[in-house]
Amino acid sequence: MNLETIEIQKNNKVAVIKLNRPELLNAVNEQLVWDFQKATEDVKNDNNIRVVIIKGSGRGFCAGADLSEKNSSWKGSKDALLRGYKPFFENIIEMPKPVIASISGPAAGIGAAIAMSCDLRVMSDDSYILSVFSNIALVPDGGLSWYLPKFMGFAKAYEYAIEAKKISAKECLDYGIANKIVSKEDLESTTMEWAKMLSKRSSQSLNHTKKLMRESLNASYWDTFNSEAEIQNELTVSAQNREAVKAFLEKREPNFD
Numbered sequence: 096m097n098l099e100t101i102e103i104q105k106n107n108k109v110a111v112i113k114l115n116r117p118e119l120l121n122a123v124n125e126q127l128v129w130d131f132q133k134a135t136e137d138v139k140n141d142n143n144i145r146v147v148i149i150k151g152s153g154r155g156f157c158a159g160a161d162l163s164e165k166n167s168s169w170k171g172s173k174d175a176l177l178r179g180y181k182p183f184f185e186n187i188i189e190m191p192k193p194v195i196a197s198i199s200g201p202a203a204g205i206g207a208a209i210a211m212s213c214d215l216r217v218m219s220d221d222s223y224i225l226s227v228f229s230n231i232a233l234v235p236d237g238g239l240s241w242y243l244p245k246f247m248g249f250a251k252a253y254e255y256a257i258e259a260k261k262i263s264a265k266e267c268l269d270y271g272i273a274n275k276i277v278s279k280e281d282l283e284s285t286t287m288e289w290a291k292m293l294s295k296r297s298s299q300s301l302n303h304t305k306k307l308m309r310e311s312l313n314a315s316y317w318d319t320f321n322s323e324a325e326i327q328n329e330l331t332v333s334a335q336n337r338e339a340v341k342a343f344l345e346k347r348e349p350n351f352d
Contacts, residue, residue, distance in 0.1 A: 100127040101134045102152075108145040108294040109287070110138040117153025122161035123205050125168065128179040135186035145294040145301070147190070148286055149213060150197040151206075159204025159227055172236075180205065180237055187212045188309065191302035193293060197286040198222045198264075199279055208237025214305060216272060217286045219279040223261040224272065230259045245312070246270045297335045297351055 096103060102113040112134045114121040121127075138147050151157050169175040187194050187209075196202075196213035203225040210216060210224060226235045226243065234240065235256055243252035247262075247270050255262055267273035277285045293301065303326050311319045330336055335351055342349035 096133065096137055098130040098134060100124070101130040103134050103137065105138075105141070105144060107291060108143060109148065109290045110141065110144045110146075111148045111150065111287075112138065114149075114151045114157055116161075117151075119161060119163075120153065120155040120158035120201060121151040121206070122158045122163075124161040124164045125179070127161075128175075128183070131183045132179075132186070135183045135190070139186050139190035139192075145192055145298050146290040147192060147194045148197055148290055149187075149194060149209065150283075150286070151199065155200030155206075156196070156198045156202040156222065157204075157206025157209060158201050159206050162231075176236055184208075184212050184238065191305060192298070193301055193305060195286060195290055197282055198224075198273075199282055201225060203227045205237045208235075208239045208242070211239060211242040211272070212237070215274050215289075216267070217275045217277065217282065217289065218264040218267055218273045219282045220264050220276050221279055222264050224267060225259065225261050226256040227259050229257050246272050295348075295351070297339060297349070299330055299333060299335050303330065 100114070100116055102111075102115050104111040104113070112131075114127065114131075116122060116124070116127065138144050167175075169179065193215060194213045195215045195217060196210040197217050198210055199219040199222050201223060202210040204227045207224045207226055226239055228235050235243070240256075243256065246252075247255070254260070262270070262272070264273060264276045268276050275285065275289070307319065307322055307326065310322065314322075338351065339349045
């Protein structure tokens with residue numbers, strides 16, 4: 096797939112989507128929006144891929160929207176968000192396989208929303224998440240107004256948003272936003288090692304657990320309980336479940352290929 100602003104690499108059941116505008120800290124212009132839609136759709140529908148990594152090229156993850164872009168097809172911000180951004184967010188959130196954000200440097204503005212939309216996050220120790228919108232008299236978008244209070248609570252999320260304060264990697268770890276913090280030098284290898292490890296685990300377990308936990312954020316306890324029962328009923332007669340139980344009894348690693 097030839098894309099102007101994004102690179103896709105696939106190897107050993109892991110796909111890496113790299114935002115590739117390093118000269119502008121991977122700021123999002125219209126072309127990147129269309130490319131990102133295609134890239135996330137591609138890995139979502141690739142049954143050979145079990146884990147996806149999203150990262151930025153160069154010194155940062157994503158500095159946010161490209162404010163220097165002078166010409167675009169958007170008919171206002173609502174059109175950009177609904178016609179442009181929403182489809183790739185849907186691809187990330189709704190694809191069954193886990194998506195890991197590998198974050199170095201800034202994840203700001205819409206870049207913060209992209210990072211937060213992923214299921215898991217590995218951050219370099221010098222990286223940060225920033226809701227920068229209040230600096231230009233706007234509100235957080237891309238779902239950031241939903242994500243930040245879920246992790247930080249209303250008061251802290253509101254404080255950091257209206258003051259446009261950086262959420263450091265250490266703070267992200269404390270709030271449960273980051274899963275791991277590593278040095279910048281180790282970011283790529285650590286993220287890839289984690290992705291490869293996850294790719295060897297039961298795909299049906301990873302995929303259905305993502306679905307259940309995503310849906311639980313807007314469901315009642317008993318709705319989630321009943322969904323678990325339905326899915327568990329299917330999985331306990333599956334080939335992967337039989338292989339996992341057999342491997343447990345034989346004291347070996349299961350093979351889900």
